[in-house]
Amino acid sequence: MLESVCDSLWRASAPEGPKLAPLEGRHEVQVAIVGGGFTGLSAALHLAQLGLSVAVIEAQEIGFGGSGRNVGLVNAGVWLEPDQLDKTIGADAGRTLYNTLADAPELVFSLIEKYQIQCEAVRHGTLHAGVGKPGLAQLQRRCEQMQMRGAPVQLLDTAEAQTRIGSSKFNSALFDPRAGTIQPLAYARGLAKAALKEGALLFDHSPVSSVQPSSEGWIVNTPDGEVHAQKVVLATNAYSEHGVKEQARKFVPIFYSQLASQPLTSAQLAQILPNGEGVWDTCTVMSSFRLDQQGRLIFGGMGGEGGVLSNWASQRVSELFPFLNKVEWAYSWSGKIAYSEDHLPHCQQLQRGLFSVAGYSGRGIGPGTMMGKELAEWFAGKRDALSVPTTTLRNIPLRELKRLFYEVGAHTYHLGQKTHAFD
Ligand SMILES: Cc1cc2nc3c(=O)[nH]c(=O)nc-3n(C[C@H](O)[C@H](O)[C@H](O)COP(=O)(O)OP(=O)(O)OC[C@H]3O[C@@H](n4cnc5c(N)ncnc54)[C@H](O)[C@@H]3O)c2cc1C
Numbered sequence: 360m361l362e363s364v365c366d367s368l369w370r371a372s373a374p375e376g377p378k379l380a381p382l383e384g385r386h387e388v389q390v391a392i393v394g395g396g397f398t399g400l401s402a403a404l405h406l407a408q409l410g411l412s413v414a415v416i417e418a419q420e421i422g423f424g425g426s427g428r429n430v431g432l433v434n435a436g437v438w439l440e441p442d443q444l445d446k447t448i449g450a451d452a453g454r455t456l457y458n459t460l461a462d463a464p465e466l467v468f469s470l471i472e473k474y475q476i477q478c479e480a481v482r483h484g485t486l487h488a489g490v491g492k493p494g495l496a497q498l499q500r501r502c503e504q505m506q507m508r509g510a511p512v513q514l515l516d517t518a519e520a521q522t523r524i525g526s527s528k529f530n531s532a533l534f535d536p537r538a539g540t541i542q543p544l545a546y547a548r549g550l551a552k553a554a555l556k557e558g559a560l561l562f563d564h565s566p567v568s569s570v571q572p573s574s575e576g577w578i579v580n581t582p583d584g585e586v587h588a589q590k591v592v593l594a595t596n597a598y599s600e601h602g603v604k605e606q607a608r609k610f611v612p613i614f615y616s617q618l619a620s621q622p623l624t625s626a627q628l629a630q631i632l633p634n635g636e637g638v639w640d641t642c643t644v645m646s647s648f649r650l651d652q653q654g655r656l657i658f659g660g661m662g663g664e665g666g667v668l669s670n671w672a673s674q675r676v677s678e679l680f681p682f683l684n685k686v687e688w689a690y691s692w693s694g695k696i697a698y699s700e701d702h703l704p705h706c707q708q709l710q711r712g713l714f715s716v717a718g719y720s721g722r723g724i725g726p727g728t729m730m731g732k733e734l735a736e737w738f739a740g741k742r743d744a745l746s747v748p749t750t751t752l753r754n755i756p757l758r759e760l761k762r763l764f765y766e767v768g769a770h771t772y773h774l775g776q777k778t779h780a781f782d
Contacts, residue, residue: 367692368619368657369427369544374477376421376548377555382562382584388412390738391579391588393567393603396426397723398716399594400550401731404470407557409739414586415551415559416579418566422547424598425723428694430617430647430659431543432485432637433468433724435461435535438702440497441504447701448748456703457508459733459746463725464537466732471541474556476549479652482539483635486515488524489531494641498533511536524638525631526679532638540637540649543724550728566601576712590738593715594731596723597697609707610697610718614766616668617659619651619690623683628654631680646675656686662766664693696721704730706749716747 390406392399395417406413417423437444437460445453464482471480489495502514513534515523520532555561565581572578576589580602593599599606623631628650632638637649646660658672669688676686699705699718704726707715716730729746736742 366690367428367544368617368651368655368690369431369542369692371690372651372653373422373427373542373545373548377552377561379417379421379551379561379563382414382416382565382581382586384584385587386414386560386584387587388414388560389588390414390590390592391416391577391586392592392594393570393579394418394424394594394596394598395421395547395551395561395563396424396594396596396598397547397550397727398596398731399592400426400547400554401470401728402592402594402734403559403561403731404550404554404557405732405735406738407554407559409735409741411735411739413554413559414588415554415561416565416567416581416586417561417563418600420563421551421561422544425596425694425696425719426547426727427544428617428692429543429724430615430637430639430649430657431479431541431724432538432639432647432649433464433482433541434485434538434722435464435510435725436505436722437704437726438720438722440501441508442500444703447703452748454508456746456748459729460726461508461510461537463729464539467541467546467725467728468539470550470553470728471546474549474553476546476553478545478549479542480539480546481541481635484534484536485538485540486520486523486532486534486636486638488520488529488638488640489533490529490641494529495531497641498531502533505533523632523634523636525633528679529640534636538637540635541724542651546724567603569602570713572710590712590714592734593709593713594717595715596717596719596727597695599717606715606717607697609705610699612695613661613698613721614663614693615659615661615696615721616664616691616693617647617657618669618672618688620656620658621687621689622654623650623656625654627680627683630682631656646672648676648679655689656680656683664691704747706730706734706745706747708749716745 639647
């Protein structure tokens with residue numbers, strides 16, 4: 360079934376990125392950023408807008424990490440339920456972070472508008488779909504807590520959820536009209552073009568081999584060049600490699616894979632997500648689905664790519680949407696999510712002038728864009744702190760074992776849930 364698979368749909372359908380070159384020779388800037396994903400690119404764009412000199416140094420190509428591989432759901436807030444967020448970091452810090460990230464979709468869509476980023480942006484909301492009694496109870500809690508904080512969310516009843524999704528397998532859905540979907544790699548490439556336009560320097564194919572202190576700040580070294588900067592941000596999240604590999608030890612890497620179908624027929628599209636929302640469900644081993652501009656169904660689930668996941672995905676899709684008959688998958692790809700121990704993003708001041716922002720735990724489009732903007736404002740003296748707590752994270756003990764636990768758990772779930780997954 361997977362003969363026609365060729366890499367990621369996002370790589371196949373994104374407009375070309377900017378033409379960049381590897382870092383060569385010596386450069387001096389106020390801020391050097393390691394990593395060309397949403398966090399690093401948004402930081403560079405906003406720093407340049409504020410008149411600071413900035414260079415982004417990317418090991419591979421723009422959007423190589425999670426930013427070019429994700430589902431493309433531009434959501435507000437973090438994974439945790441709002442009350443849980445307050446419990447985890449305290450009521451005041453929780454409220455600050457909640458309010459900031461409530462505005463994250465607006466920031467993303469306004470940047471897309473301002474810089475005319477061609478990234479299939481659709482702001483028709485997202486649906487968190489309820490499965491079973493625990494799923495409904497979770498959505499009721501979330502809805503109540505979010506509405507108490509002023510969010511315009513709505514809990515859809517069974518009939519409404521099933522019509523909006525086009526499947527009889529869900530008993531409810533939490534609709535968030537602030538949210539939407541994008542083609543994530545196209546958004547990352549568009550942010551890079553916008554940052555260049557504002558005057559940032561961008562280098563690709565330049566793996567940072569070390570970051571060393573100097574009398575004026577820091578020196579960021581790559582095989583053929585060096586950047587001298589007063590401040591350095593490591594924006595490498597789950598993909599921290601080469602000279603910043605140590606950062607990866609602060610998070611558990613969780614794999615999430617996606618499959619994209621051939622374009623559906625107009626009759627099929629009239630039934631699946633007719634309003635164009637993106638969906639993820641309340642199952643412990645979560646899955647997601649959405650459409651792209653070509654009318655392809657993009658289905659994702661936790662775990663690495665491979666036969667088990669694609670068999671399970673085909674089975675799941677035929678249970679969800681029996682009218683599709685047999686789905687032909689045309690693309691398959693996966694990515695690594697950086698799970699922090701508390702499922703929240705963190706800013707770490709590793710040493711004076713050396714920062715890392717990471718740990719989005721699967722929700723980084725809005726938060727990564729927002730944290731990049733806040734970093735820029737902080738460095739420009741326009742704010743006193745970030746909305747995420749600045750912490751010192753320990754290396755996660757038994758990290759590889761925890762990764763295996765999630766991977767084997769997802770694998771077993773996919774093997775065991777071939778049928779009656781929604782019963
Ligand atoms: C499969 C998947 C689905 C997801 N779905 C969603 C979703 O629907 N909605 C949502 O909000 N979030 C989602 N996320 C999370 C989101 O994609 C990430 O949180 C976000 O992309 C993180 O952006 P970032 O810029 O911090 O890091 P990344 O985009 O991972 O960028 C890090 C970059 O650092 C570079 N790098 C690493 N080491 C070095 C080095 N030594 N030198 C130079 N460069 C280096 C890497 O090459 C990489 O390009 C998903 C993630 C995955 C993997």
